[in-house]
Structure formats: C-alpha cells, structure tokens
Amino acid sequence: MSRPLIALDADGVLVDFHVGYAHAWQRAFGQFPAERDPQAYWPMDRWQVERLEGERLTHFGRHFDEQFWSTLPAMDGAVEACHRLQEAGFDLVCVSALEARHEAARLRNLRELGFPIERVHATGNASGTRSPKADAIEALRPLAFVDDYLPYLRGMPPEVHLALVTRAPNGSPNAGEDLRLARSIHQDLAGFADHWLQQLAR
Incomplete structure (x- = not known):
C-alpha cells in the first residue's frame, strides 16, 4: 500500500x-x-x-x-523536519512555482541537501485568483500542503490540510481575509512537523 x-x-x-x-x-x-x-x-x-x-x-x-x-541552502531545521515526517510514515513531494526547465535542478538541490524527497512538481508562476499549484495538489491528493505564500492556498481541494509558514513578517503578503484558508499557521516547517505529529499522536 x-x-x-x-x-x-x-x-x-x-x-x-x-x-x-x-x-x-x-x-x-x-x-x-x-x-x-x-x-x-x-x-x-x-x-x-x-x-x-x-x-x-x-x-x-x-x-x-x-x-x-541547484545550490540553494536549506532553511534552518527543514531537513530534520522532513526526516521526522518521513519516519512517522509519510512520503514527501515538493510542489514549486518554478519553471519546468528547472525541475531537475531543484530535485538535485533537495537530494544533495539530504531531504527525503524523490519528486518535484514544477507548476510555473501563473497569476490569477487560483493558485498555480492547485492542479498539482488536485492530482496528488496529499493529506497536507505547506506553503509560505498565502495566495498559493487559493483554490485548493477542501479536504487537504493547508498549512501556512509565516517566516519573515515585514512586508509579508500573509495577511487579510485569505488567512481563513489556512487550517494551521507556523513559523517554519519544523513548527508544522511538531503540530502534525502531535495531532497524529492524539
């Protein structure tokens, strides 16, 4: 299974x-x-x-x-958070608003950093009222999707747990009525992992 x-x-x-x-x-x-x-x-x-x-x-x-x-550094605590999620029984996939021609470079970057991620879906960065990532999330049907850009939570399947990473607050677009789209809000991926695994343990 x-x-x-x-x-x-x-x-x-x-x-x-x-x-x-x-x-x-x-x-x-x-x-x-x-x-x-x-x-x-x-x-x-x-x-x-x-x-x-x-x-x-x-x-x-x-x-x-x-x-x-292919050479971006990892966010603090992100590699460890991913390994915790994987060890708890979840597979991880990256869904990125990236041009398709850079998909392989992104995957290579993640693998070389030690992320337990085997797939990257590059969706492009189309403007509009619906997230450019919505089709990919619709097809993948994950239990949860984590992003740091609030507009990219628009148009997602209602059964997917949408988690927002807020990180740096100054000038952030992560405010306003769309905050209701997020089922949980965290400072970083480690915070999401803590929340998700705590919910799982209940």
Whole structure:
C-alpha cells in the first residue's frame, strides 16, 4: 500500500531563496549585499540592493540559472523536519512555482541537501485568483500542503490540510481575509512537523 503524502513548497519552506538571491547578486555584480532587514519577506527588501531595470535587470535575471536552482541552502531545521515526517510514515513531494526547465535542478538541490524527497512538481508562476499549484495538489491528493505564500492556498481541494509558514513578517503578503484558508499557521516547517505529529499522536 502507498504511504500517505504531504506536499511541500520549496522556497521559504525547504530552501532559503533569500540567501540564494544574495549569492546571485554577488555573481552578477561582484559584491555580496549588506543586510538591510533580516525580517523582510521579500529578498529585495532584506538586502541593500538597488531596484533594477533595463539591461541590469536582464543581466541579473540570467543568474537565476541551473547553478542557482541547484545550490540553494536549506532553511534552518527543514531537513530534520522532513526526516521526522518521513519516519512517522509519510512520503514527501515538493510542489514549486518554478519553471519546468528547472525541475531537475531543484530535485538535485533537495537530494544533495539530504531531504527525503524523490519528486518535484514544477507548476510555473501563473497569476490569477487560483493558485498555480492547485492542479498539482488536485492530482496528488496529499493529506497536507505547506506553503509560505498565502495566495498559493487559493483554490485548493477542501479536504487537504493547508498549512501556512509565516517566516519573515515585514512586508509579508500573509495577511487579510485569505488567512481563513489556512487550517494551521507556523513559523517554519519544523513548527508544522511538531503540530502534525502531535495531532497524529492524539
């Protein structure tokens, strides 16, 4: 029999996009940016970087490449949290709003970091009132889905436990009426694992 499934977002839940952003800036412009606000939700607010446009923006964008998506560091406590969930009897899958061409790099990154994850579903980052991840969650039918971006909880199957990771609060989109979509709210993935396993033990 197949094991029950938990679906996890990557950036901000499993891996640290903010640190990766700073390294991409260093590769593009030769200097690791100073930190402006460690509690900023968006990386351009966390780091002391200029607002780019035109050719400089295009140049920076080229550094979000195979190297970038395959070398992001793990979020604190995330690898251990995943192993706890797996050891409790759950299989884990990553559902990421990533371009399909980077799916293999993302999986390689997760595996090299030691995450017990064998599948990545790259959904793309379409705008709209329904999450670009909703179709993947509909097909996978996990018991729970964990994301750090509240709008990506929209349009999900009602039977899936939707968990929101809040992490950095400054400038966060994780506020407002859509908070009712989250069945549980946590500071990080370790917090979700604590909650989920405590519920399981009852």
